[in-house]
Amino acid sequence: xxxxxxxxxxxxxxxxxxxxxxxxxxxxxxxxxxxxxxxxxxxxxxxxxxxxxxxxxxxxxxxxxxxxxxxxxxxxxxxxxxxxxxxxxxxxxxxxxxxxxxxxxxxxxxxxxxxxxxxxxxxxxxxxxxxxxxxxxxxxxxxxxxxxxxxxxxxxxxxxxxxxxxxxxxxxxxxxxxxxxxxxxxxxxxxxxxxxxxxxxxxxxxxxxxxxxxxxxxxxxxxxxxxxxxxxxxxxxxxxxxxxxxxxxxxxxxxxxxxxxxxxxxxxxxxxxxxxxxxxxxxxxxxxxxxxxxxxxxxxxxxxxxxxxxxxxxxxxxxxxxxxxxxxxxxxxxxxxxxxxxxxxxxxxxxxxxxxxxxxxxxxxxxxxxxxxxxxxxxxxxxxxxxxxxxxxxxxxxxxxxxxxxxxxxxxx
Ligand SMILES: Cc1ncc(COP(=O)(O)O)c(C=O)c1O
Numbered sequence: 001x002x003x004x005x006x007x008x009x010x011x012x013x014x015x016x017x018x019x020x021x022x023x024x025x026x027x028x029x030x031x032x033x034x035x036x037x038x039x040x041x042x043x044x045x046x047x048x049x050x051x052x053x054x055x056x057x058x059x060x061x062x063x064x065x066x067x068x069x070x071x072x073x074x075x076x077x078x079x080x081x082x083x084x085x086x087x088x089x090x091x092x093x094x095x096x097x098x099x100x101x102x103x104x105x106x107x108x109x110x111x112x113x114x115x116x117x118x119x120x121x122x123x124x125x126x127x128x129x130x131x132x133x134x135x136x137x138x139x140x141x142x143x144x145x146x147x148x149x150x151x152x153x154x155x156x157x158x159x160x161x162x163x164x165x166x167x168x169x170x171x172x173x174x175x176x177x178x179x180x181x182x183x184x185x186x187x188x189x190x191x192x193x194x195x196x197x198x199x200x201x202x203x204x205x206x207x208x209x210x211x212x213x214x215x216x217x218x219x220x221x222x223x224x225x226x227x228x229x230x231x232x233x234x235x236x237x238x239x240x241x242x243x244x245x246x247x248x249x250x251x252x253x254x255x256x257x258x259x260x261x262x263x264x265x266x267x268x269x270x271x272x273x274x275x276x277x278x279x280x281x282x283x284x285x286x287x288x289x290x291x292x293x294x295x296x297x298x299x300x301x302x303x304x305x306x307x308x309x310x311x312x313x314x315x316x317x318x319x320x321x322x323x324x325x326x327x328x329x330x331x332x333x334x335x336x337x338x339x340x341x342x343x344x345x346x347x348x349x350x351x352x353x354x355x356x357x358x359x360x361x362x363x364x365x366x367x368x369x370x371x372x373x374x375x376x377x378x379x380x381x382x383x384x385x386x387x388x389x390x391x392x393x394x395x396x397x398x399x400x401x402x403x404x405x406x407x408x409x410x411x412x413x
Contacts (some may be wrong), residue, residue, distance in 0.1 A: 002320075003278055005391075006367065013322045013365055017394025020283055020322050024363055027398060029285040030302035032374050034064075034399075036072055036392040038279035039370075042104040043076050046238070046271055049255035052377050055267040057100050060236050061087045063272025063371040064280070068390050068399035070094035073275070079122065080237075081270040085112035088119055098122070102233065102270065104151070104199070106172050113138050117146060123268075125199040125233065126176055126401050127151045132183065132190065139192035148190075149197035149268075150180050154218040158205035160237075161313050167202025167215060174200070181221050184229075197268075198223055198289035201235025204273060207347045209257045211291050212237065216261055234258070239275035241317050242368045259368035273371040280370020282307050282386075284320070284349070286362045287341070296336045299356060303340020305383045307369055308376045311346040321352040332356055338364065342381050374400075379408050 002008070005016050013020045015035050023033055046057060058081040059073045065087060070080065071094050079100030080091040085108075091101055104125035111134055116124065124134050126148050139146040151183045153174030156167045166173040175183075180198070187195050198219040202211055216234060223229040239248035251274060258267070284302030289296070309315035319338045333356045338349040349366055358364075377385045384403035389396055 002367075003038060005038035005279070006281060006365070009325060010355075011324050013320070013324075015281075015391040015396075018391045018396045020349060020365065021363065023380055023389050023391075023396055024283050024285070024322070027389060027402065027407060029283050029298075029363065030306045030386045031283045031385055031402075032280055032306075032388045033396075034066075034276075034280045034370055034388065034390050035281065036279075039069065039276060040076055040321055042275045043073065043078065046269070046274065047077075050259070050267065050269065052255075052259045053262055053265075053267040055269050058100070058268065058270045059269045059271030059275060061091060061370070062375060063236075064276045064373070064375055065090050066374070066388055067094045069276065070096065076297045077244055081272070082121075082210055085109075085115040087177060088121060092119065093115050102268070104201075104270075110134065110138070110254050114142075117142055118369050121249050123147050123149055123197070123233070125149050125151050129175070129179060129183065132193070136190045136192050145194050148193050148195045149199040149231065150175060150183060150195060151199040151201070152177065152180055152215070152219050152222065154200060154202065154215040156202055156211050156218070159211065161202045163313055164204040165202070166204075167200065167211070176272070177222060181279065184222065184226060185228075185315055188211065196229060197231030197233060197266075198229070199233040199235065201237060201270065205239045205248070206237040207239065207248060209254050211263055212254060213257050216258065220261075220265070223386055226271065230264065231268065232262065233268035235327065236271045236273065238271050240277040240371070242277075243318055251377055275371075277371035278368045280315075280368075280373060282366040282369040282373060284364050284366060286358050286359065286360055286364065289358060292404055296334060298336045298338045298353070298355060300338055300340055300349065300364060302349060302364075302366060302386075303338070303342040303381075303383070304344065304349075305342055305378050305380050306367060306386050307349065307373050308378070309372055310348055310350065311344070311371075312376075316352075317350060317369055318367045319350040319355065319366050320367060321356060321358070324356070334381055338366075342383070379403075382408060
């Protein structure tokens with residue numbers, strides 16, 4: 001999907017002020033390319049939409065944790081949402097003040113909790129009774145008081161892919177209302193905790209605002225008897241448009257529904273995808289064209305090891321040519337299946353791409369790939385992970401170099 005940052009100029013695709021061909025020639029393909037401008041515009045859009053509630057925004061590192069991106073987001077005033085002690089460490093390396101980190105996760109280990117306490121993270125989003133007790137014990141041992149938001153599983157089925165729905169009973173996340181009620185009634189038992197808020201995250205890429213409002217209402221009902229519990233962290237989940245025909249509510253629709261509902265509450269949000277997805281794309285090159293069985297396979301050097309979302313979630317990432325100078329060729333666009341070299345039938349980047357005639361060496365752009373792309377990249381088939389490049393206006397720099405075979409083997413004895 002084309003946007004203000006990734007756009008065609010004189011027949012070739014640019015990222016802001018840099019031709020993507022220039023980057024490909026310098027670093028090779030496959031390569032991730034991010035636009036700093038788009039990233040920060042997405043932040044600004046959320047800040048503006050929710051401005052009446054002055055929300056604390058914590059960027060969800062899991063969506064894309066590259067240090068250079070974290071630094072940009074920290075400088076834009078964002079805190080960080082971490083789901084492991086490793087992500088806390090990553091945020092610290094980016095210069096983030098641990099007080100501005102919220103720590104979530106259904107399976108925090110004793111070591112991780114101890115690390116987070118020592119670092120001084122701002123909030124622990126606690127997901128079980130047992131975790132709460134362990135946190136209380138560990139905080140007591142170090143003479144600390146940990147600030148806690150209890151993660152509610154409201155039993156609400158979000159409208160999204162079943163792999164990324166998290167708020168229904170049956171999901172491993174959060175605690176059911178009866179458990180939360182019980183904990184709140186016994187808050188005084190946790191001498192080393194300040195249980196000050198509730199946390200809900202019912203899923204990612206949410207198709208409707210109604211379930212979020214419903215979840216907020218459920219959380220508010222639980223917190224209502226406790227006047228000092230007026231912080232509500234609603235997680236992430238703001239959807240992005242992957243294709244031109246996608247119809248998802250914009251962040252403004254969530255804000256319109258939530259602002260009146262949250263009057264008098266301190267709102268926290270943890271967006272990941274909506275900040276970074278359309279600020280990134282994966283640049284690949286055509287290796288071979290194979291026409292058989294009535295299909296046109298475009299075999300690219302990019303694969304499921306760089307971008308697993310199509311294989312994992314049936315996600316659709318538009319694939320577009322980097323050069324469109326030949327208008328006649330574009331009129332001849334025909335369906336193609338864009339695949340990678342990995343030995344799996346599921347190694348498909350896009351099944352229904354409409355692409356002009358292509359030859360080996362042509363470059364393609366796999367769009368809206370900034371979120372849950374590089375973070376899920378693997379070395380399967382002994383494929384070194386790709387470089388990441390950041391475009392800032394009309395300059396660009398490598399923010400993670402391409403791995404080598406030696407890098408991949410370095411931990412093996
Ligand atoms: C607890 C929590 N917060 C925030 C997020 C980020 O969600 P998104 O990328 O949809 O904004 C996730 C994603 O899974 C999550 O589990």
